Amino acid sequence: MSSPDSTFIEYIPSVFIDDRQSEDVDAVFFDADGDDDLDLYVVSGGSEFSINSPALEDRLYLNTSDSRNVSFTKAVGRLPSSVRGVGAVAKPFDYDGDGDMDIFLGERMLPNAYGLPASGRILTNLNGKFRDDTEDKAKVLLELGLITDAVCFDLENDGDLDLLVVGEWMAPRIFENTSSGFHERTYEGLNKYKGWYNTVELYESEDGSHSFLLGNLGLNSRFQATSENPLKLYIKDIDNNSTLDHIFTYARDGIERPMALKRNIEKQLPELKKKFLYFSDYAGKALDQVFTQEQLRGSTELEAFFFESCKLELTSDDYTISSLPIEMQFSTINNFSIVDLNRDGRKDVLAFGNKFMNQPEIGRYDGNQGQLYLSDSSGLNYVKPARTGVVIDGVVRNSRLLSGDRILLVRNNMKPKILKY
Numbered sequence: 001m002s003s004p005d006s007t008f009i010e011y012i013p014s015v016f017i018d019d020r021q022s023e024d025v026d027a028v029f030f031d032a033d034g035d036d037d038l039d040l041y042v043v044s045g046g047s048e049f050s051i052n053s054p055a056l057e058d059r060l061y062l063n064t065s066d067s068r069n070v071s072f073t074k075a076v077g078r079l080p081s082s083v084r085g086v087g088a089v090a091k092p093f094d095y096d097g098d099g100d101m102d103i104f105l106g107e108r109m110l111p112n113a114y115g116l117p118a119s120g121r122i123l124t125n126l127n128g129k130f131r132d133d134t135e136d137k138a139k140v141l142l143e144l145g146l147i148t149d150a151v152c153f154d155l156e157n158d159g160d161l162d163l164l165v166v167g168e169w170m171a172p173r174i175f176e177n178t179s180s181g182f183h184e185r186t187y188e189g190l191n192k193y194k195g196w197y198n199t200v201e202l203y204e205s206e207d208g209s210h211s212f213l214l215g216n217l218g219l220n221s222r223f224q225a226t227s228e229n230p231l232k233l234y235i236k237d238i239d240n241n242s243t244l245d246h247i248f249t250y251a252r253d254g255i256e257r258p259m260a261l262k263r264n265i266e267k268q269l270p271e272l273k274k275k276f277l278y279f280s281d282y283a284g285k286a287l288d289q290v291f292t293q294e295q296l297r298g299s300t301e302l303e304a305f306f307f308e309s310c311k312l313e314l315t316s317d318d319y320t321i322s323s324l325p326i327e328m329q330f331s332t333i334n335n336f337s338i339v340d341l342n343r344d345g346r347k348d349v350l351a352f353g354n355k356f357m358n359q360p361e362i363g364r365y366d367g368n369q370g371q372l373y374l375s376d377s378s379g380l381n382y383v384k385p386a387r388t389g390v391v392i393d394g395v396v397r398n399s400r401l402l403s404g405d406r407i408l409l410v411r412n413n414m415k416p417k418i419l420k421y
Contacts, residue, residue: 001070006404008418015061015074022046022055025108026398030092030101032075033128037063040072041103043087051084051111058083058090058105060130080132085118086111093152093161095137095177100125104163106147113244115235116300117143120150120165122182138175138182145170149199155185156316157208164314166197166214169233169302172312187319192227195306201336203311203347210314213324215333215353217307220367225305229254236299238291239269247296249287256287261361265290309333309351327382330367331355337399337407341421346375350419352396352409369393370409370419392417 001011023046032039040061049055060079061072088108092101102125107118120141123130134141146168155162160177162185171194174185199215217223225231229251238245245268248259258265262282266272272290276282282290309328313320323329328351337350353368370392373380385391395412402408407419 002403006406011070013061013072015072019059019074022057022059023049025087026089028090028092032060032078032101032125032130033062034100035063037065039063039075041090041092043090043105045087045108047086047109047112047114049086049111053111056084056086056111058087078129080123080130082121082132082134083123083130085109088147088167089149091150091152095122095161095182096124097160100127103130104150104152106150106165106167108148109146113235115146115169115233115244115246115302117145118147120144120147120163136181140175140182140184141165144173148197151200151202151212153202153205153210155210155314164200164212164312166200168196169304170194170197171306172197172200172212172214174314185316190319193306193310193321194230194304195308196304196332198332198334198353199336201338203338203349208315212312212314213336213338213349214310214312215336215351216309217332218309218353218365218367219307219329220331221307221365222362223250223307225250225307227305230303230305231259232256233302234296234299235302236296238295239271245269247287247291247299257285258287258290264359325373325380325382327371328373331365333368334395334397335399337401339401339407339421341372342374348375349373349380350390350399350407352392352399354395356395356412368396370396390419 001009003009022044024042025045026043028041029038042059044056044058058079060075062075064071064073085107086109089106091104095102103123105121109118110116121132121134122138124133147165148167150163150165152161152163155176162177163175165173171191175182176185196217197214201213203211203213223231232249234247235244249256250259262279309324311322311324331353332355333351333353335352338347341348351371354366356364358364370390372383372388372390374383394414396409397412398410400408405421409417
């Protein structure tokens with residue numbers, strides 16, 4: 001908690017400790033019950049839990065503080081039972097214009113079923129109790145994909161908040177809020193930008209034109225692909241053992257090959273040990289030499305081929321996508337902070353990222369130690385760490401702007417860090 005002298009005091013309510021078995025993947029403060037204070041919504045995630053695990057239930061903590069004490073109480077019976085999955089993001093927004101805050105929820109994946117399409121959900125606020133109205137108001141969000149982030153904005157400046165959603169193995173998707181519910185606004189060619197997006201932030205919005213920053217894998221990895229030679233993922237229970245198998249492939253010159261090393265693919269499908277006794281037997285084999293058409297028939301298939309972090313400029317009937325600076329492609333981008341750092345009236349950008357938990361043959365992504373970009377008439381310009389003093393170790397998962405010209409950084413398995421500008 002922030003104190004009057006701009007320092008922080010550790011505050012851990014017992015109700016938070018009671019829920020420590022959950023893996024928190026997103027958290028947002030907003031007034032959920034209309035009493036003019038900030039309540040806390042926490043999104044639960046993690047791939048190790050089963051569908052029926054209480055650890056996957058999202059949580060709403062109501063602010064019950066008074067003038068002398070800070071306190072939170074876990075809300076019981078205020079969230080629908082459908083809010084149980086591997087979550088990714090929560091975005092409070094008043095989609096129905098009734099003055100209270102509803103919630104968009106994005107699911108990262110289905111429990112124990114990576115690759116099968118998860119859903120976005122619309123929770124309507126009914127006097128502090130939330131109802132899942134996705135089926136009635138936003139059916140188009142069901143089985144949307146592997147969602148990682150979303151942003152609310154007014155596409156046509158009509159006073160209704162719309163949605164831009166991004167995710168893994170997805171192109172950016174836009175959903176317009178209309179009198180009959182949410183409907184997808186399609187743009188010709190936008191499907192050519194299927195990537196592994198981690199984050200999206202609204203950069204500027206003016207006169208019906210909106211620009212967004214999209215954080216993607218970047219270009220400094222072994223994963224190189226095009227629309228003609230995409231990366232693909234096949235999901236199916238190939239050996240009928242009630243567990244989904246995942247066959248990850250790459251293509252060169254139109255020939256598709258498994259990405260996994262022999263020892264790794266055999267962990268999923270032990271019968272391949274007999275088919276390929278030696279590493280040399282397996283090396284370089286095309287996909288159709290490893291699996292028959294019958295084995296892969298009926299698979300869920302995903303593909304991706306665009307990995308640049310980029311800028312999306314959007315109107316109600318057109319879009320453009322442009323590359324972000326080359327330094328932003330050095331590693332995966334997990335989060336942007338947008339703020340006028342030098343107080344010149346322009347929006348500057350801090351980009352944070354990295355990812356360490358990869359297979360050894362993939363290597364870790366560690367080329368981002370916190371990057372600062374100043375904006376001028378030519379666009380975003382990278383400023384070297386020697387000038388900025390920004391050198392952040394580890395994997396930054398998220399950032400938040402704080403009062404007092406400060407930015408809070410949340411890192412994997414490391415203490416949070418605060419930047420002051």
